[in-house]
Amino acid sequence: MVDLLIKNALVLTCHPNVLTGEIHAPGAIAVKESRILEIGPSGPLEAKYADAAEVIDASGRIAMPGFIVTHTHMPYVLGHNQPVDVSQLRSFWDMLQKMGWEWLEDITTADGILAGTQYASLKMLKSGTTTVCDLVEAPNALPGPLDGSVRAIAETGIRAQLGYEVTERVPGVPIAERLDPAYAEEGFAENVRLLESLEPGGRVQGRLGVHTAYTNSPETLSRAREIAEKHQCGIQIHIAEIPRAFLCEKYGKSAPEVLEEAGLLGPDVVAAHCIDLTDSDLEILARNHVSVAHTPMTNSLGGNGVARVPDMMEQGINVSLGHDCFFTLDTAEYIRYAYLVHKAHRANPMLIPPFQALDLVLGNAAAALGLADEIGSLHAGKKADILLIRPDSPSPVGPSNVISYFTMTFRGCDVETVLVDGEVVVADGVSTHVDEQAVRKACVEQATQLWKRNGIDVRAQSINL
């Protein structure tokens, strides 16, 4: 007997990838415990599994694998819409130092991490993201900031890889003036504490976090590789999100060169941004089998240019999608932006077709996180991380056009039901795990308190407190 049979759906297996994956219309998925037992045409599977403990009739719905987002900072939601003095933000460097560090990360507390992560993971789940790779940055919440992240993730039911950002940056001190390896040590300790506390193969896993090549010494970068080897946890890091000149001035080398020399790079590395790269930098990423977390919206925000994603793909570099949690938490918007921006940038409509845009959050992302055998497609034996989507489309949606629906009109609010590990965590668009109003209220309260630390007191005027 199976635990669950999803029948009559337009099933996109996306296995081994979106372009060649089988489509069953109507199709069915049999789920036993946390895994997919069988997928196929609906009629025969309904007959075979007539005694299923639970049946979902998914007529009019698309069934597909859950989205995977490979680079986020969930507590960043506390900074959404913060009414700051934008005249101080004249470059990416200003944005990083003020909006990223001074006005947000350096004043983020443990309570803020808990509330922000609850809100972000809830919103992401509801819009179809079932796995996220999150990097927590809050130097004044050490030790213990990851405790809130783990609790929030467990409460909402999303799958996650989690790490704390190792950096030698001293809060409040310009990085060109001084770096202090003692801060990196605290960061390593936070990561190791998490890694040693988690069950292997659980829904929450650790992934060692490292900020950048320019905020860490070569010794710290080498040590990150040693720790990743010891714990077999992989590394997440930002690479080349700032103009190359910054690192060249310091070392006479690019970020990939510095990181390769330190021995940090490898197939277990997820590198966010990767914007300002030369041909030889791309070769370094390719020969070290590094996966890229492409973050097109935040790259645009900082005026940092457009990452060479088509060139990366040409060279066989695995590219996935991240979003920093800086704007909306709806992955649909990032899929669409990644689909469009390279066409505009290169004046070439043939770049990044819909199937490739969707692969960024499915198979490519699963491979980036070392989970290619577990998630990213619907296939017998894989985890039952499944979305049921009711398309809100002005035109027919069927097997011939369903892939382009995702770049054309899909929005996260079309996601109706979400399963993680075979468990329904969102039913009819509502979380089965948490009180959504309470989560939202706690997050708005924490954002209000964080803004107050910047001298912004909006409590009296707020319409949603």
Ligand SMILES: [Zn+2]
């Ligand atoms: Zn980031």
